[in-house]
Amino acid sequence: MNRNNITIPDVAKAAGVSKSTVSLALQDSPKLKTETKKKVMKAAKELGYVYNRTAANLRRRSSEMIGMVINDLTNPFFAELAVALERCFTDLGLVVMMANTSEDIKQQEKILRTFCEHGAAGILICPVFGTTQDDLAPHLAKGVPVVSVMRQIDGDEIDFIAPDTEAGTEAATQHLIDQGMTRLAFMGGLPETKVFQHRLRGFMAAIDRAGISHDHIEILPCIPNRTVANATIAQRISQGALPQGFVCYSDVVAFGVTFGLDRAGLKAGRDIAVTGFDDIEACTTLSPTLTSVHVFTDQLAKLAADSLMKRLKDSNRPISNQLVRTRLEIRESSRLIPPA
Amino acid sequence: MNRNNITIPDVAKAAGVSKSTVSLALQDSPKLKTETKKKVMKAAKELGYVYNRTAANLRRRSSEMIGMVINDLTNPFFAELAVALERCFTDLGLVVMMANTSEDIKQQEKILRTFCEHGAAGILICPVFGTTQDDLAPHLAKGVPVVSVMRQIDGDEIDFIAPDTEAGTEAATQHLIDQGMTRLAFMGGLPETKVFQHRLRGFMAAIDRAGISHDHIEILPCIPNRTVANATIAQRISQGALPQGFVCYSDVVAFGVTFGLDRAGLKAGRDIAVTGFDDIEACTTLSPTLTSVHVFTDQLAKLAADSLMKRLKDSNRPISNQLVRTRLEIRESSRLIPPA
DNA sequence: GTGAAAGCGCTAACAG
DNA sequence: CTGTTAGCGCTTTCAC
Numbered sequence: 136m137n138r139n140n141i142t143i144p145d146v147a148k149a150a151g152v153s154k155s156t157v158s159l160a161l162q163d164s165p166k167l168k169t170e171t172k173k174k175v176m177k178a179a180k181e182l183g184y185v186y187n188r189t190a191a192n193l194r195r196r197s198s199e200m201i202g203m204v205i206n207d208l209t210n211p212f213f214a215e216l217a218v219a220l221e222r223c224f225t226d227l228g229l230v231v232m233m234a235n236t237s238e239d240i241k242q243q244e245k246i247l248r249t250f251c252e253h254g255a256a257g258i259l260i261c262p263v264f265g266t267t268q269d270d271l272a273p274h275l276a277k278g279v280p281v282v283s284v285m286r287q288i289d290g291d292e293i294d295f296i297a298p299d300t301e302a303g304t305e306a307a308t309q310h311l312i313d314q315g316m317t318r319l320a321f322m323g324g325l326p327e328t329k330v331f332q333h334r335l336r337g338f339m340a341a342i343d344r345a346g347i348s349h350d351h352i353e354i355l356p357c358i359p360n361r362t363v364a365n366a367t368i369a370q371r372i373s374q375g376a377l378p379q380g381f382v383c384y385s386d387v388v389a390f391g392v393t394f395g396l397d398r399a400g401l402k403a404g405r406d407i408a409v410t411g412f413d414d415i416e417a418c419t420t421l422s423p424t425l426t427s428v429h430v431f432t433d434q435l436a437k438l439a440a441d442s443l444m445k446r447l448k449d450s451n452r453p454i455s456n457q458l459v460r461t462r463l464e465i466r467e468s469s470r471l472i473p474p475a
Numbered sequence: 476m477n478r479n480n481i482t483i484p485d486v487a488k489a490a491g492v493s494k495s496t497v498s499l500a501l502q503d504s505p506k507l508k509t510e511t512k513k514k515v516m517k518a519a520k521e522l523g524y525v526y527n528r529t530a531a532n533l534r535r536r537s538s539e540m541i542g543m544v545i546n547d548l549t550n551p552f553f554a555e556l557a558v559a560l561e562r563c564f565t566d567l568g569l570v571v572m573m574a575n576t577s578e579d580i581k582q583q584e585k586i587l588r589t590f591c592e593h594g595a596a597g598i599l600i601c602p603v604f605g606t607t608q609d610d611l612a613p614h615l616a617k618g619v620p621v622v623s624v625m626r627q628i629d630g631d632e633i634d635f636i637a638p639d640t641e642a643g644t645e646a647a648t649q650h651l652i653d654q655g656m657t658r659l660a661f662m663g664g665l666p667e668t669k670v671f672q673h674r675l676r677g678f679m680a681a682i683d684r685a686g687i688s689h690d691h692i693e694i695l696p697c698i699p700n701r702t703v704a705n706a707t708i709a710q711r712i713s714q715g716a717l718p719q720g721f722v723c724y725s726d727v728v729a730f731g732v733t734f735g736l737d738r739a740g741l742k743a744g745r746d747i748a749v750t751g752f753d754d755i756e757a758c759t760t761l762s763p764t765l766t767s768v769h770v771f772t773d774q775l776a777k778l779a780a781d782s783l784m785k786r787l788k789d790s791n792r793p794i795s796n797q798l799v800r801t802r803l804e805i806r807e808s809s810r811l812i813p814p815a
Numbered sequence: 816g817t818g819a820a821a822g823c824g825c826t827a828a829c830a831g
Numbered sequence: 832c833t834g835t836t837a838g839c840g841c842t843t844t845c846a847c
Binding site (some may be wrong): 183185186187188189190192193200208209211214215217218221222225230231232233234235239242245248249251252253254273276277292361362390393394397398416417420421422452 | 502520523525526527528530532533540549554555557559561562565570571572573574575582585588589591592593594616617683701702705730731733734737738742756757760761762771
């Protein structure tokens with residue numbers, strides 16, 4: 136750490152005031168004359184004084200640091216979300232520190248412990264799949280508020296904010312059905328996760344409403360990343376006749392699928408329909424542009440930050456589960472019959 | 476912060492030992508019998524004790540926390556790099572906290588200050604463009620070691636690790652020249668940055684070696700992201716005859732260009748050649764696959780982590796500037812004449 | 816307004 | 832091996 140060893144007493148000496156005056160000045164306390172404060176700040180700056188928040192937090196028994204733990208920053212959607220969240224907290228005057236778990240529960244536990252040991256005031260988490268409250272508890276300081284985004288933590292005692300995935304997937308599926316498709320597949324995601332189940336439920340809801348036989352539909356789970364999705368679709372292609380449309384678990388899966396189809400000489404948006412979920416930036420700057428369920432990341436982030444703030448202030452408030460509406464963005468990948 | 480108020484004395488009481496024994500046990504000191512340690516750990520666990528690293532760091536006047544400040548996590552390359560860096564530090568037993576600056580110098584200053592106030596042992600930075608040593612200095616605790624990745628900080632007194640961008644771009648350019656192209660463009664990046672200058676220099680080196688007239692070449696700078704690159708190429712297309720190949724500043728720019736060309740009915744890899752730089756995951760899972768200069772992110776991360784570790788141990792060691800070699804990955808986007 | 820004094824939770828001698 | 836003691840740098844009553 137090799138800390139700058141100049142401390143409050145040093146500043147006090149330089150400014151010709153007492154320790155506590157400096158402390159007050161540093162906090163911009165109204166108890167001090169502006170003039171005094173200025174004198175102190177000037178001395179501090181000249182000496183290269185660095186506030187030791189560690190000591191302050193210790194003494195004050197509180198902090199303004201919130202720990203953000205993200206499951207996968209290499210997924211553009213989560214990166215976008217993380218950045219949005221960070222900005223929300225920053226705007227609220229909090230300092231946020233971030234860490235990536237790479238979908239690894241051990242790593243997640245370690246990070247949670249570390250954040251707590253460093254005195255995080257609260258935790259914002261996009262949990263690793265399958266995280267339960269019991270996984271979390273032993274690694275959290277008692278009383279540290281946690282809010283979860285995107286993925287719900289089993290136990291129902293943790294505030295949770297997510298897009299309405301079910302409605303979103305349903306809309307995407309309906310869009311394909313509206314074009315007359317009846318042989319459809321749901322592609323990507325891990326069946327044991329709630330997110331998968333919700334998205335699949337949305338898919339099935341549209342299928343059933345349209346009275347499509349379950350014999351016509353296909354479900355192809357896979358780890359939701361580009362590479363695995365690509366491998367999965369490649370294998371599926373080798374097994375014979377394809378459905379008319381793929382409703383994908385996420386954009387990243389949809390990209391993998393689109394590429395796999397491409398390698399087999401099939402064009403999404405011409406030979407076959409593909410939809411994604413998340414609506415990341417790439418959807419509109421790749422060819423074919425990808426039809427996707429837009430997630431209002433900024434809104435999600437704002438609600439999440441608000442929830443954490445509220446819980447920080449009142450740890451007894453009822454647990455809130457908030458679903459943010461989504462919007463289907465229709466683009467080329469799913470429009471087999473382009474508008475005239 | 477609402478901290479768990481159980482502390483070392485509480486654990487000591489529960490375990491029937493003294494404060495210092497607990498402290499030693501927590502550090503797994505060899506001075507204690509295994510049995511004693513176990514007893515202590517058990518008591519700690521039962522009480523839900525959370526180590527207060529804040530207090531420990533204060534007392535010990537050191538920390539194992541390194542602050543990682545990243546310019547843009549929404550750029551997949553930097554996200555990949557950040558994750559690789561994080562893993563390196565974690566493997567070294569350090570705890571890393573991350574923050575995103577969104578290419579904003581004010582935000583960067585704030586983050587640096589915050590990390591220092593929290594007692595970071597060292598800082599790993601992918602600095603905002605144009606960052607100078609003078610920008611950094613006032614916000615750093617005296618003596619905190621900093622190492623910079625990807626972008627060099629003016630002043631030459633900060634360890635620096637980056638890919639050999641000049642050689643990489645030169646190889647990409649040469650690859651196009653080898654296919655007989657003589658009308659080429661360098662696309663993307665901000666001219667006032669060193670990275671741009673280096674990449675352009677690599678480009679020009681190949682051009683000049685081939686004896687191509689400067690009248691045949693074009694330089695089209697732009698903010699290096701998908702959307703802006705796309706807008707820039709669209710405008711360029713409207714202005715008339717295009718070069719035979721685009722050597723792009725980065726993959727993200729290349730994707731923007733490819734998409735822009737596509738909208739104009741031109742296919743990269745068929746009508747025109749495009750190369751990128753960074754070789755992010757998407758290069759191999761989009762159609763056409765993108766020829767790119769591969770950056771060995773893991774190696775870069777490892778060298779950067781090592782550099783920071785070394786400086787942590789010896790603040791007087793000479794400044795090191797390390798360039799990591801790159802490798803051109805030739806794919807579809809640049810092969811106008813596919814191998815027979 | 817300002818200063819003196821106590822203590823946040825921990826570590827690190829040092830003596831037993 | 833264990834206990835005692837004195838702080839790390841800061842905030843915060845409480846007198847002045």
